[in-house]
Amino acid sequence: MSQKPDWLRPHGSPWTRGAEQMVYDNPWIRVSHHEAVAPTGRPAQYGLVSFKNLAIAVLPLHDDGTVTLVGQNRFALAGYSWELPEGGSPIGEDPLEGAKRELAEETGLQAREWRKVLQVQLSNSVTDERAVGYLALGLSDAVGRAQGDDTEELALVRAPYREVLDAALAGHMEDMLTVAMLLRAYHMAREGALPDALTRAMLS
Structure with missing residues (x-):
């Protein structure tokens, strides 16, 4: 940094x-x-x-340049949201452990490589909530099936990174952490901070 x-x-x-x-x-x-x-x-x-948890977002970026997204109904705005795997890590826990848990629970995936790429305040005028974002690379199926908690009915989709980014920039995906993480990955790709083959797959 x-x-x-x-x-x-x-x-x-x-x-x-x-x-x-x-x-x-x-x-x-x-x-x-x-x-x-x-x-x-x-x-x-x-x-x-x-907030009693640190917000966690994970961008699961597959070798072929696709991204796994989670769809679910959200209570606060009474609408459906497609977004990155997200959740909370109790204050005091290593947030990487929370990220690994959320990825496995929501998508059934595990990653060979983890990079912390984002650290933000989500709404600092009225809350003290902080968030961290991780890029998950080298993805494979975890042991067991993806499953949310007993209040979540989750759907999964795997889509090309560029299509996902374009959808977010067009306003079709409004979750702030999702938008921020997609833009962060784009910046990393343009700056040569990701493997060349992955960058070509993402931006093609």
């Missing part, structure tokens, strides 16, 4: 947190209300959604 440029240094004063009230708590998230002082010095109130 390259050195952080000087212009990315913090400016101004940070937020100051005061009294906190827990509003809601379950095994996955915690919602809290905060009295605070803004960087401008003005008093403020803030609602924060805290």
Whole structure:
């Protein structure tokens, strides 16, 4: 990873947190209300959604330049979503182990090579959720069948990388981690950071 440029240094004063009230708590998230002082010095109130897992995304990139995607109905926006294999890794767990588990559980695949290629904040105005993304290469079938948890009804499709990228850029796939990972892989291919044969298969 390259050195952080000087212009990315913090400016101004940070937020100051005061009294906190827990509003809601379950095994996955915690919602809290905060009295605070803004960087401008003005008093403020803030609602924060805290996550108990690190978000994980895996881009399963096959040697022939195809990608395995997962389709499922999502509750929050009441719609169907085609996206990369994704899930949560408990805070404190090695996120690579979480990525391997999610790939096997959702697709039935395992990978010979793993590369951490993305680290992002998902919605830092109202949540503290962070995410990491892995590129999974050298794919083969894992032992056992793919299966989600008892609330998931998953479908799988394997499609050419370029078609998947074009679908995402056209707005047909809106999951942010999926879009970010597909663009990251495109950048890596264009910059020569992937094997030549794989790059040709992806971009053809």
